[in-house]
Amino acid sequence: MTAITRCPQCGTRFKATQEQLDARGGMVRCGRCQAVFDATEHLCDSDSPQLNLPIMLEEQRQEPPVPPETPAPQPSPVTDGAGEADATDTLAQQVQVTEEPPQPANKPVGKKPAWPWVAGSLLLVVLLLAQAAYFFRVDLAARLPGLKPALQTYCKLLQCSIPLPQIADLMSIESSEMEADPSQGNAITLNANLRNRAPYAQAYPSLELTLTDTQDQALARRSFRPAEYLKSGDDEASGLAPNREVSVKLHLDTTDLKPTGYRLFLFYPQP
Structure with a gap:
């Protein structure tokens, strides 16, 4: 048996079967405003009330065509924790999955050549070695006699000398x-x-x-x-x-x- 109930919040009428009313003691949820109410307390007559109107002639009964009535949304029974999985599945089916358009691939950034850093590092090392050779030229020439000719050539460029150690x-x-x-x-x-x-x-x-x-x-x-x-x-x-x-x-x-x-x-x- 199908009954018609009205939502007390928004006034929307729904059709509800006896099975839906018996499922949760008559408690249903409005499909439009999501209000929960007792359908048995807000039942409506299934037939429209009859109005006493005078009979009109055929020429006078030029009524405009009535647009087709949109079926009212069906109420959904209120469920407890046991029915949450089914409701979740139903909602999941109603969600329209939209795929984002593929993002354009990032333009590969060209790697900067590493040789300037390598050249700069080597130059810095050479400068540090040259500075160390200048300040420690006396000890280097004394302890490493094989380096003395190179140190003498280096000192000619810098106009310095390599004195003997004095300890x-x-x-x-x-x-x-x-x-x-x-x-x-x-x-x-x-x-x-x-x-x-x-x-x-x-x-x-x-x-x-x-x-x-x-x-x-x-x-x-x-x-x-x-x-x-x-x-x-x-x-x-x-x-x-x-x-x-x-x-x-x-x-x-x-x-x-x-x-x-x-x-x-x-x-x-x-x-």
């Missing part, structure tokens, strides 16, 4: 003595041996001699450069070879001093 801690006075010169009463002779304990050649050091009296008070002090104590056969420019010694002999005139002792030091003058 006083690796240079020592192995022995020294002072004696009177029997041929000259006011003269003394200083004998000393200098040793280079470095594994590379070093520049000859300067010597400082201090003559003292019996109270160890300084009577006179003098410094001697390598050119003043080296023999004619010694090459000052080549320096003192590694683990080698050089003998020093100084003749001094001590008129009116009468020294009884001395102190001897080696040092490298500050540039």
